[in-house]
Amino acid sequence: MRCVLCRQLVQITWTLPVILGQRRLRVPQLCAACLRTFAPIVVATACPGCGRADSPTLCVDCQRWARQGALLHHRALFSYNAAMKAFIQQYKGLGDWRLHTAFQAQLVPPVSGVIVPLTSEPAHFIARGFDPVLGLFAHLSLHLWLQKTDTSTPQAQKNRAGRLATPQSFSVRSGVVFGRTRRVILVDDLYTTGRTLYHAAAALRMAGFRGEITSFSLIR
Amino acid sequence: MWYSGMQLLDTEVDFDSSVAQAVPGLADGHCQRCGQSALVQLPSGDYYCPHCINLGRVTSRTTLYRFPAPQLPSVEWPLTWKGQLTAQQTAVAAALVASLQAGRDHLLWAVTGAGKTEILFPAIATVLAAGGRVGVAAPRLDVVRELAPRLQVAFAHTAMAIRYGGAPWPQRTVALTVLTTHQLLRYHQAFDLLVIDENDAFPFAHDPALWHAVSAASRGPKLWLSATPPTRLRQAAQRGTMGLSILARRFHGHPLPVPRIRIQALHLPQRIAPQLIRQLQQILMTHQCLLFVPDIAWLAPLTQQLQTAITTAIAGVHAADAQRAEKVAAFRQGRLRLLVTTTILERGVTIPRCAVVVLGADSARFDAAALIQMAGRAGRSADSPDDPVWFYARHDTLALHQAIRTIRQLNAR
Ligand SMILES: [Zn+2]
């Protein structure tokens, strides 16, 4: 097994439960040296709302969201440091699909529920040839309940105010049946202002979903 | 046209491309830019080339525009360099021109510090005078940055462009292009003379795409410059399919410093032994020192310990270091006395009175070529041709002995 970032050989640790087949082996896709360059968010000191690092009490952004309605409980694995920016640039920017497995050993939602990815808009899929979020979470069983219509400017090219003013572009696909689903976990690559995830949650509510909605992302 | 001889992606071309030849980015299972065949399939069903993706992705939907590079008007002898070549340098320079005129490749096997750049001038001038286009490629940006101003001074009236990743596009027609080896992938049939400097350097030796790039970018003879040529070139030279010149002496005429090996069980990088610290202190009394380490993870712990143990300006630097240029410049100016570094900085650094210490010299990451190159950073100036060079290793390795044998052979010539 070679590290998907630096192509060095990766050591696999065979623990007893794995050998006995009691636990599934999660093959690490990144070598220890590459993994060290990313900055994991410590849950104990993260914002109870959006999960950003070093904010033990509800952060200012989340206070604003809370005033506008229900607060989304979000968890993220890593902060957006230089190494993570470089990763996103290679994966989403250059379009290096090989990297989509990089974090599959880490990307496991903290709670159980129906996992609903925030898919990219059709124009972006055509340009990239893949959906970056579906790629990152491809090792999980996903429910494609949401669809996104094409918008004019990509989120990445907007400033904060511009992002927050983005209109709703998510809707629930026709034919989706929520059934007795108690909890939905929205998954995305990056939580920046939260606008996209709050829109996605609103789309589910609009379509009549009454259960719990939480969210999970690689980066905050 | 500034894009003469270039091959650009449709996403890079936002101007009239009607003169260009349009080819599909991928054809017959090969990337048409880098020649590699290990393509990756996307969920959409298309393929892309992962090998050269850092220059912008080539997919099955990509069109590659190849711009012709027409002959330029001939000019008067363009060399404005006023220096003098030694008798030995003159003989080699003449051999290069002879190979050039015979239309064959040439290998210049020269020790570091032999004045290789000046030897190239007559050959480059010959091609430029006839209206040809010349490319000078070096593996790394810092070497390109060192080379470019010297070439511009030597060919003061020649339009020159510098190409590296992230460089602004040139805005005019140029006859001389100085570029990183990777950027050769953006050229097609562009150069009537292509000089490949220090071609054994990482990452060239092990990258088939760069060999492909060299042959695709040139349409005339290639001049390979190296202190430690790869077997493939040496064999071609021995078979006579390529010209060969060997320059074993530095321009100051002194032999290369022969490295001394010290076999010692060192617990690096966690703990630096006191005797190593004493040795470094002694070196630093008279010299600056380059301390090479095999692993980027060694940099921080070693630099920290040295900064506590030795009272002088010390820094650690690696290839991706954001302050790399500043640190190297500070070392060149003597503001830093000890630079802890990975192999990435080994070439293109010329400092008078500079000792070299290689830690972990038995590491698999250091082959004989890398060891010779690191040792070659020492003894480059005429007033200190015998700067000390130490290889610290836990075990003897074949590479260590190959390196020392090669240096002795070159010195004996
Ligand atoms: Zn790695």
Ligand SMILES: [Zn+2]
């Ligand atoms: Zn928050």
Ligand SMILES: [Zn+2]
């Ligand atoms: Zn390619």
